[in-house]
Amino acid sequence: MTPETLTLNNGPLRFTASAMGTGPLVILIHGFPDTRDTFNAQLPALAEAGFRAVAVSLRGYEPSSQPADGDYRVTSFAADVIAWIDALGETTAHLVGHDWGATIAFAAAALAPDRIASLAVLAVPHPARFAETYLTVPAQQARSAYILEFMSPDADAMIVADNCAYLETLWRKWSPGWSFAEGDIGPMRRAMQQPGVATAALSYYRQAFDAVSDAGKASQALMAGPFAVPTLGLTGEEDGCIAADVFEASMRAADFPGGLRVEQMTGAGHFLHREAPDQVNDQLIRWIRRH
Numbered sequence: 390m391t392p393e394t395l396t397l398n399n400g401p402l403r404f405t406a407s408a409m410g411t412g413p414l415v416i417l418i419h420g421f422p423d424t425r426d427t428f429n430a431q432l433p434a435l436a437e438a439g440f441r442a443v444a445v446s447l448r449g450y451e452p453s454s455q456p457a458d459g460d461y462r463v464t465s466f467a468a469d470v471i472a473w474i475d476a477l478g479e480t481t482a483h484l485v486g487h488d489w490g491a492t493i494a495f496a497a498a499a500l501a502p503d504r505i506a507s508l509a510v511l512a513v514p515h516p517a518r519f520a521e522t523y524l525t526v527p528a529q530q531a532r533s534a535y536i537l538e539f540m541s542p543d544a545d546a547m548i549v550a551d552n553c554a555y556l557e558t559l560w561r562k563w564s565p566g567w568s569f570a571e572g573d574i575g576p577m578r579r580a581m582q583q584p585g586v587a588t589a590a591l592s593y594y595r596q597a598f599d600a601v602s603d604a605g606k607a608s609q610a611l612m613a614g615p616f617a618v619p620t621l622g623l624t625g626e627e628d629g630c631i632a633a634d635v636f637e638a639s640m641r642a643a644d645f646p647g648g649l650r651v652e653q654m655t656g657a658g659h660f661l662h663r664e665a666p667d668q669v670n671d672q673l674i675r676w677i678r679r680h
Contacts, residue, residue, distance in 0.1 A: 410436025420488020449589025564658030
């Protein structure tokens with residue numbers, strides 16, 4: 390089964406997507422540093438389970454989706470998701486987000502809960518609760534030190550130097566038990582070296598800390614929750630980016646009035662859906678079918 394390639398729009402921005410299957414819509418949202426190819430094991434599994442699975446390239450990860458005003462705020466990512474649902478001719482969708490894609494899925498659910506049937510967030514927990522937990526866990530502060538590096542204006546060139554060697558090192562730290570092949574990491578290397586993509590990807594981090602401007606305050610509000618949409622949280626036992634215990638401590642039932650379930654994937658790291666696709670696919674399919 391070969392994925393269909395689509396182009397989705399939000400105003401002038403054009404987003405490339407890969408789609409498989411027919412049925413209720415499931416949108417899969419990748420993270421950093423990655424591409425929509427990260428869901429190559431999920432698309433056919435969801436299609437075979439009776440869903441229309443669509444993995445979309447994030448804002449800025451290709452020249453056609455780089456906004457002229459350099460807007461990489463959470464509010465805009467959430468609006469992108471709703472525009473994708475509209476472009477696909479649906480009223481609602483289930484969302485599956487990994488890493489930054491998880492944060493974006495949370496934001497979309499906060500922005501338009503009536504448009505989101507369910508959430509499944511992988512590797513990144515409730516954004517505001519994670520920020521709180523981070524302050525009390527020195528080991529997590531060390532794991533997240535790369536974010537401070539991204540604030541430097543030199544970081545744009547640094548992350549793509551030597552064929553994205555820095556980003557490959559992140560993959561190895563974040564998923565220490567995964568012996569990935571060049572076929573796994575190659576799409577990321579190629580995407581990051583396209584014009585403007587490295588700057589766009591780092592702008593996610595740089596703009597996330599704005600709590601002063603009106604747009605920044607609106608983004609912070611979206612990430613604060615609560616989240617009324619039924620939510621499944623999946624974390625990898627060996628995640629070297631956000632530790633499993635930190636993930637679990639940041640996912641509290643009181644923040645999820647629509648229902649919450651949290652599961653840990655044995656033997657997997659940050660890229661759990663790639664490392665343990667059968668485990669993750671089983672969790673996703675059962676969750677989406679319930680909702």
